[in-house]
Amino acid sequence: MSIVSRETPTISGWHRVIVPEPRPTSDVPYHHDRAPGQKFLVLADSVVRGSPIYVAARRVDRIPPEIPRWLDPHEHDCNSFYVFIGDGPRLSGLDAMVTLGEVTFPVTSPSAVLIPPYTLHHYWMTAGAGWYFQITLRPEYTDSLVPPDALGQRPAPTLEEIYQAARSQPRGWRFIGPEVFSMPGVTLDVTEFAGGGAPMAPLPPAAFGLDVVLGRGGSGLAVDYACGATSARLEAPSALVHVGERPVVTAPEGSGLLARIVPDAPFRTNGG
Numbered sequence: 001m002s003i004v005s006r007e008t009p010t011i012s013g014w015h016r017v018i019v020p021e022p023r024p025t026s027d028v029p030y031h032h033d034r035a036p037g038q039k040f041l042v043l044a045d046s047v048v049r050g051s052p053i054y055v056a057a058r059r060v061d062r063i064p065p066e067i068p069r070w071l072d073p074h075e076h077d078c079n080s081f082y083v084f085i086g087d088g089p090r091l092s093g094l095d096a097m098v099t100l101g102e103v104t105f106p107v108t109s110p111s112a113v114l115i116p117p118y119t120l121h122h123y124w125m126t127a128g129a130g131w132y133f134q135i136t137l138r139p140e141y142t143d144s145l146v147p148p149d150a151l152g153q154r155p156a157p158t159l160e161e162i163y164q165a166a167r168s169q170p171r172g173w174r175f176i177g178p179e180v181f182s183m184p185g186v187t188l189d190v191t192e193f194a195g196g197g198a199p200m201a202p203l204p205p206a207a208f209g210l211d212v213v214l215g216r217g218g219s220g221l222a223v224d225y226a227c228g229a230t231s232a233r234l235e236a237p238s239a240l241v242h243v244g245e246r247p248v249v250t251a252p253e254g255s256g257l258l259a260r261i262v263p264d265a266p267f268r269t270n271g272g
Helices: none
Strands: 013-020 021-022 038-043 052-058 079-084 093-102 103-108 111-115 121-128 132-137 163-166 167-168 172-176 187-194 208-215 221-227 228-234 239-241 249-256 256-263
Touching: 013 228, 021 132, 021 163, 038 208, 038 239, 052 208, 079 093, 079 172, 079 187, 093 111, 093 132, 103 111, 111 172, 132 187, 132 256, 208 221, 208 228, 221 256, 228 239
Parallel strands: none
Antiparallel strands: 013 239, 021 038, 038 052, 052 132, 079 111, 079 132, 093 103, 093 121, 111 163, 167 172, 172 187, 187 256, 208 239, 208 256, 221 228, 221 249
């Protein structure tokens, strides 16, 4: 099991360490195991009861030429996001193609694609290496899926509405937020750490957030964090869910990324 405990907290001010669980790509509908790299389930209601979002990550070290398509077109009844983070300088180095409705377009990291509700979509990676996030604004991925007989009934939005490069900011990069997409329902900030033992730049505070520690390009990252009265070390890949806490994070060893995902929806402390 990937977490310390799945019990729902009954008071504010708590945190939980998660070791993302490797999963087959086919563990959710429309996905097949021909996909490159390794999928990890990071957060869902089945991981931490009460979570309002689903987050999966994929580590890709190599994309074979002529890889067969592994994702069938589908729709969600809520906002969802594709996030591309490359291993190259300034998070470049991961390329993909995305189809929304009848429109297919190239994507290069660092960037995010918003998939609005009831928009037929799929993607495939074409070159490079790095990390990919799938974020869906429902407690479980399958909760969001539109029935097959209702697919393809809405036109796709314009490219400017759905595909945006990450915005550089003092503490790193903003991939998702209200200044990037209209009413996204979630924010995603990424801080890059290149070693040397310096403190990691602070991430924005959040009443409920998910911090994900990731290695890059064969290098690992270990960070120390203090959350409330406790402290621990997180080694990539790992994550921290925090509710009503503001974790203080430093990075004394290695290189990599720390991503903070903050949904607008509150953590459901009653689990319902």
